[in-house]
Amino acid sequence: xxxxxxxxxQPEDRAEPVDAxxxxxxxxxxxxxxxxRRMRDRAQELYAAGEQVAGDAYGAESLGAALARRVAELAxxxxxxxxxxxxxxxxxxxxxx
Numbered sequence: 001x002x003x004x005x006x007x008x009x010q011p012e013d014r015a016e017p018v019d020a021x022x023x024x025x026x027x028x029x030x031x032x033x034x035x036x037r038r039m040r041d042r043a044q045e046l047y048a049a050g051e052q053v054a055g056d057a058y059g060a061e062s063l064g065a066a067l068a069r070r071v072a073e074l075a076x077x078x079x080x081x082x083x084x085x086x087x088x089x090x091x092x093x094x095x096x097x
Contacts, residue, residue, distance in 0.1 A: 032082050040074035047071055 046053075047067035054060035076082075 029082065033076060036074060036076050036082065040071060040076070043067060043070045043074055 050064045
């Protein structure tokens, strides 16, 4: 088998074909990106309302700075993955808990 050739047979221990796994992973990634977008939208809403919920000028400034950082942290760059791997434990294997 050359590096450019994909295997056509599935290992016996794999419960589902690779196509089904990829479809599931892509759906999970889409759901994760949608959840990230909702979190960012909510942080932006709070940032916009910051002065209305703060008790004084110092509180408003502190809250605004914290929310601005949070909005930036929640930015989604489609060129980078939200995560880079997945752990799958077999039946009876230690899960680290």
